[in-house]
Amino acid sequence: MANKGASFVAGAARSLGNKLKLPESITMSEVQKLCPFVHNTAAKEVVNSRNVGCLSRMCPVMSHNQETVVVEDTKAPEETRKCPFAEVREEPEVKTGVCPVSGASATSGPPLATPKAGQTEPLVADHQPTIRTQNFSALYENNFQQAIDALHQEGRYRTFANLRRHRGNFPNATFKAAGDQVTDFEVKMFCSNDYLGMGQNQVVLDACHEALNEAGTGAGGTRNIGGTTRYHVELEAELADLHQKEAALVCSSCFVANEAALSLFGKLLDNPVIISDAANHASMIEGIRHAKCEKRIFKHDDMEDLERILQEVGPDRPKVVAFESVYSMSGTIGNLKQICALSKKYNAYTFCDEVHAVGMYGQRGAGVLEREGLLGECDVISGTLGKAFGVFGGYIAGSKQFVDCVRSFAPGFIFTTAVPPVVAAGALAAVRHLKGSPVERQVQQLRAKQLKALLTAHGLPVMENPSHIVPVTVGDPVKCKALTDALLFKHQIYLQPINYPTVPRGTERIRITPGPLHSEQDLVRLGKAIAEEWQLLELPQVDTAVATAAMVQVADLYEAQVWAAEAQ
Numbered sequence: 001m002a003n004k005g006a007s008f009v010a011g012a013a014r015s016l017g018n019k020l021k022l023p024e025s026i027t028m029s030e031v032q033k034l035c036p037f038v039h040n041t042a043a044k045e046v047v048n049s050r051n052v053g054c055l056s057r058m059c060p061v062m063s064h065n066q067e068t069v070v071v072e073d074t075k076a077p078e079e080t081r082k083c084p085f086a087e088v089r090e091e092p093e094v095k096t097g098v099c100p101v102s103g104a105s106a107t108s109g110p111p112l113a114t115p116k117a118g119q120t121e122p123l124v125a126d127h128q129p130t131i132r133t134q135n136f137s138a139l140y141e142n143n144f145q146q147a148i149d150a151l152h153q154e155g156r157y158r159t160f161a162n163l164r165r166h167r168g169n170f171p172n173a174t175f176k177a178a179g180d181q182v183t184d185f186e187v188k189m190f191c192s193n194d195y196l197g198m199g200q201n202q203v204v205l206d207a208c209h210e211a212l213n214e215a216g217t218g219a220g221g222t223r224n225i226g227g228t229t230r231y232h233v234e235l236e237a238e239l240a241d242l243h244q245k246e247a248a249l250v251c252s253s254c255f256v257a258n259e260a261a262l263s264l265f266g267k268l269l270d271n272p273v274i275i276s277d278a279a280n281h282a283s284m285i286e287g288i289r290h291a292k293c294e295k296r297i298f299k300h301d302d303m304e305d306l307e308r309i310l311q312e313v314g315p316d317r318p319k320v321v322a323f324e325s326v327y328s329m330s331g332t333i334g335n336l337k338q339i340c341a342l343s344k345k346y347n348a349y350t351f352c353d354e355v356h357a358v359g360m361y362g363q364r365g366a367g368v369l370e371r372e373g374l375l376g377e378c379d380v381i382s383g384t385l386g387k388a389f390g391v392f393g394g395y396i397a398g399s400k401q402f403v404d405c406v407r408s409f410a411p412g413f414i415f416t417t418a419v420p421p422v423v424a425a426g427a428l429a430a431v432r433h434l435k436g437s438p439v440e441r442q443v444q445q446l447r448a449k450q451l452k453a454l455l456t457a458h459g460l461p462v463m464e465n466p467s468h469i470v471p472v473t474v475g476d477p478v479k480c481k482a483l484t485d486a487l488l489f490k491h492q493i494y495l496q497p498i499n500y501p502t503v504p505r506g507t508e509r510i511r512i513t514p515g516p517l518h519s520e521q522d523l524v525r526l527g528k529a530i531a532e533e534w535q536l537l538e539l540p541q542v543d544t545a546v547a548t549a550a551m552v553q554v555a556d557l558y559e560a561q562v563w564a565a566e567a568q
Contacts, residue, residue, distance in 0.1 A: 155478035156499035156508075163189070163494070170200040171517055175494065187494040190512050190526060195360060195468065196440040197517040198390025198430045211425030219418035223407075227418030235428040239383070239395050242358075242366050242431060244375045247403035250424065252416050254355050254384040254394025255283035260410035261380060261396050262287025262351065265320050268405060269293075272318040275309055275348070277301065277334070279327050284353060288322065300327075303338045310346040319348045325368035326356040329503050329511060331465030333368060340377040351380045359388025360441050360468055365434040385423075388441075389430040393419045443516035444468055451514045451523050458531040459541035463509070470512040471498075472530070479537050480508040486536070491529040 151157040162176035171189040198204055211231060221227040232250055239248035251257040262284060265272050274288050279300040288295050296313070298306040306321070313319050321343045323334050336352070343350045354367035362370030367383070369375050380398040385391045396406060406413055434440065448468045455462050455472060463471040474480040480497040487493040499508045510530075514523060534541070 155476075155481055161488075161494060161496070163187070165199075167205070168200060170194070170197050171515065171522075173494070175488065175492075182489075185492060187488065187492045188522060188526075189494050190514065190518075191494065191496050191510075192513060192515070193387040194390050195388045195513060195515055196390065196434070196444055197515055198359070198388065198434070198440070200517075201390065201430065201433065203433050204390060204426045204429045207429035208422050208426040211422045215421040217422065218420050221417060222415065223418045224414065229418075229421045229424065231421045231424035231428060232418060235424045235431070236395070238428055238431050240397055242364060242435065243370075243381050243383075243397040244366075245381065245397040246400040248395055248397040249403050249406055249413065250385075250393055250395045250419060250427075251413055252393060252419055253386070254353075254382055255286075256412045256416065257382050257394040257396050258283035258353060259287040259290065260412035261382065261402075261406050262320075262322060263290035263412075264405055264410055265318075265349075266291030266293035267409065269318040269320075272320060273313050274320045274322060275306065275313070277323040279330075280322060280324060281328075281353060281355070284322055284324075301332065301334050303335060303342065306339065307342050307346075310342060310348060313346070315347045319346070320351055321348045322351045322353075324353040324355070326354075326360075326467050326469070328356045328469065329471065329498060329509070330463055331467040331469030331471055333466055336368060336374055336378075337372055340374055344377070349380075350378045351382070352378045353382050355382065355384045355394075356387060356467075356469070358383040359430075359434050360444070363438070364436075365431075365438075365441065385427040385430070389427055389434070391427040391430060392423050393427060440516050444514070447514040447516065447518055447523065450520070451512065451526070454523055454527045455530065456542065458527050458534075460530060460534060461540065461542050468513070470514065471509045472512065474508045474510065474539060475506055476539075477505075477508050479539060480510065483530075483533050483537060483539075484510065486533045487529055490533075491525075493526060493529055 148157070162178070164174040164176060166172060166174070171192060173187055173189055174184050175187045176184050194200075215229060215231070219227040219229065219232075223232070236248045236250055239250070240246065249257075251260065258281065262274070263286075265274060271293070272291075273294040273296055274291060275296045275298060276284065276288055277300055278297050296309045298309050310319070310321075321339060323336075323339055325336060326333055340350060342348075352369060354369065357367035357369075359365045361368045364370065365388070366375065367381070369378055369381065375381075380396060380402060382394065382396045385393040385395065396403065408414075445468055448470055451470050452462050455470070461473045463473055465471075474483060474497075477497070477499045480499060484495050484497045487495055495510045495512065497508065498511050503509060512526070
């Protein structure tokens with residue numbers, strides 16, 4: 001029957017192509033005339049007419065107008081008149097399956113009858129069934145719309161801010177308003193992941209221009225087929241040196257880097273288990289899922305729970321401990337020293353995501369592992385070129401053997417076009433610059449401390465952490481969106497609401513990333529604007545004693561200007 005179906009499709013395509021206009025209703029006898037499969041096949045070999053509705057989805061004639069054919073046998077008994085997989089009734093609760101041919105939802109009607117052994121069915125029944133059409137595309141679109149409507153109702157529908165950044169004027173940008181009701185206006189950005197403003201650094205811009213003039217725009221292929229340039233090779237050598245590893249590999253994003261690298265452990269190791277921090281990023285979760293091996297989850301940064309799992313797995317079984325250094329939505333920093341020590345104790349391989357730390361910590365900007373003297377204790381490090389380095393892309397750094405395995409076996413790397421030379425050149429310049437210049441990260445870290453103290457002094461519930469990220473808990477998706485809208489349209493301050501699924505329900509927040517290009521006056525204006533809207537929305541505030549202590553800290557921080565001369 002499969003070969004007959006193939007003949008049905010191929011014959012119809014050759015005979016009629018896309019020229020036939022499907023009528024509103026045709027009879028089975030007309031199908032015989034139109035369809036070369038039905039017309040030229042012996043009656044005993046063809047499918048029952050009740051199956052035509054399902055098979056029509058395979059036919060370029062019947063499916064041309066995006067309509068599904070439903071067979072209605074007007075003389076057959078009621079219980080066998082309708083194909084259960086070709087028609088969806090009005091009541092949604094009767095959907096019980098999916099037709100393997102048409103893809104249509106099933107009803108609660110009876111299944112297609114199966115002929116008894118030795119029995120054949122006639123080509124055309126004594127009666128003339130009617131073939132009518134039903135548009136199914138609306139059913140799919142309705143499902144899509146219901147999903148979007150649910151996001152609106154929960155207050156977590158995502159709206160992309162249309163921003164035009166200005167070279168040399170970061171963190172200022174122009175907000176492009178939708179429609180004609182609001183004109184464009186200037187905003188101050190406080191949530192960019194271009195943490196150090198390297199996307200505007202003249203050294204980076206010059207390198208990009210030079211590469212553009214020399215090599216053009218795109219890489220022109222995958223890394224294996226014409227997409228590798230001197231910029232890629234030099235960048236990977238620079239990244240390997242940054243992390244004191246034997247090799248590095250640049251990917252199109254760190255999502256790809258994490259997914260590609262972690263997914264290989266299940267293929268390359270014998271019966272491994274991956275032990276993952278509960279707060280790990282979605283890219284790491286995807287990579288672990290694609291590894292298709294056993295996984296164990298330890299409580300976020302809980303060393304007792306991690307050691308318990310390591311003990312249960314045992315020292316002889318291959319295992320990988322996957323964790324992050326800086327967790328982007330809370331700003332917490334993992335206990336890297338203890339994680340590395342426990343992993344070594346139980347013979348585990350270590351994989352650390354330093355996406356929100358590279359460029360930001362350590363003497364040369366290699367991340368928290370460098371700051372804590374642990375670069376030699378972690379086996380694989382992943383990082384990004386799109387945050388502190390201000391460009392685009394991601395990478396891994398590790399042993400020659402492991403990096404070569406990712407290069408050779410990971411589909412996410414193999415089948416992706418290489419990052420453009422102009423991007424690789426800009427990233428190379430940024431890495432080299434931050435290796436030798438600590439000023440940008442020093443000023444950024446001071447700005448973060450100043451803002452945390454200032455917001456706390458206003459009575460705002462800043463999530464305590466030791467990193468450069470300043471999260472403020474709102475706890476309600478609707479009010480979180482209302483807060484950021486008010487900041488944008490009333491105060492010309494751009495912050496993005498952070499809602500589920502990025503963070504757990506009930507922990508909605510604003511995530512602020514002050515940088516070295518923000519002034520102290522910018523921070524003061526931001527604090528006053530948030531405090532004003534916070535009160536209008538009747539959001540909870542912190543204890544007065546906490547706020548008073550923070551006011552003292554603010555004064556101390558604003559007096560500590562030892563870095564100011566260097567920053568100039």
